[in-house]
Amino acid sequence: MTSRSRFSTVKGTRDLLPPETRVWAAVEATARRVFETYGYGEIRTPILEDTELFVRGVGEATDIVGKEMYTFLDKKGRSLSLRPESTAPVARAFVEHHLSDWPAPVKLYYLGPQFRYERPQAGRYRQFYQIGAEAFGDDGPWIDVELLLMLRRFLGELGFEDLVVLLNTVGDRASRAAYGEALRRYLEPRRSELGEDSRRRLETNPLRILDTKLESETALLENAPALQEFLTPESREHFRVVCDALERFGVAFQVAERLVRGLDYYTRTVFEVVSAGLGAQNAILGGGRYDALISELGGSEVPGIGFAIGLDRLIDVLPESFRSRQAGARTIGVVRAGGVVVEEALRLAEELRIAGMATLVELGERSVKAALKSCSRRGCQLVVLLGEEELRSGTVAVKDLATGAQQSVARAELLRTIEER
Ligand code: HAM
16 A cells, blocks of 8 residues: 555535544534434535525625635526525425424534635635524524523533633614725725725625724724614613623623624624633634524515524534543554464454444454454454353463463353453
């Protein structure tokens, strides 16, 4: 085998290998279990969608749609895109399958890859993974609260303690638009003090300027009109109920008045969870309400709320306590001495595997010494040795690789012996 390969992963994508994939699978299993206890069922949507779905759903002026989509024409000239996020696809499925006929709220979760053509850096990939959840058909504040309780439960089960929930309200569509206009009027005369990105956003999406990381712009924004002044009494009250309830449930959060999120569909409650352990890309998850998305995509007036967790980032800062619990089940090695055919060893391994034990079996023609070394390198603590003598007497030898101690055990007693160790 040559160690040189002509191919490598495409920029911004990566392979995930064992044992790391075991950690990923355990996080995913935790999400499934927790989300199911809150009444969410899994939805799987295609990775490919009509480009127009994201243009309409996420918004043409957003960075995601404007700059970051993997878009191409198929052989019939249709414009398709790899999904950059999954809220618009799930909303499409909601409309397409008439899920408004189901009892509300309709609660769905998903896991899977998303694609954005961004500049790769720590915590930012072009193919990344999300675990998300969406609840449709409930207009009130309590579903917002329940969703955040579910997130707390999930992150708590993973052992996180130091995460910060940032919470804000962006008001309904009309308030958001009115505020965007006010911000534009305030910034227009100061246009020359803005950076290139913000000058562009001034035309397309002034709210996004609030996300700026440039100090000169932050200073400029200090005296800008505040989004809070534009909220309707209903939006204010909704937000108040959410905040008060979260306090009573003991969910730690901070109100972040500048948090607007980068997708156009948000209305009222928005949130992010950030980790101090991450660098510039510090948001582990983001979400919020999108009360007009379903109607925007051709459905009826159905409100919604949801979030998506960036799995790559979550795993970067995953607490060691959870990680070490997935350190791998004990693996038993099966090694045969000369004179014993491979089939006998494989038969013994099958017995152990049927009993649920992870088992490696030496299938090649290696010496016992080499086989034992290989078992040790692959993390086995116990090895079952099968020689001609053992075959004749219906026994096996069980060897502890850490201590070197070896004991002869009747074949019928093997499972019990291993389990007791
Ligand atoms: P988003 O904020 O664009 O929201 O993405 C959610 C999370 O995905 C981010 O907080 C981050 O952890 C992760 N993420 C985003 N881009 C990348 C990347 N290039 N590399 C690694 N991780 C990344 C949404 O996608 C919305 N659909 C969330 C939502 C669901 N809102 C309502 N329902």
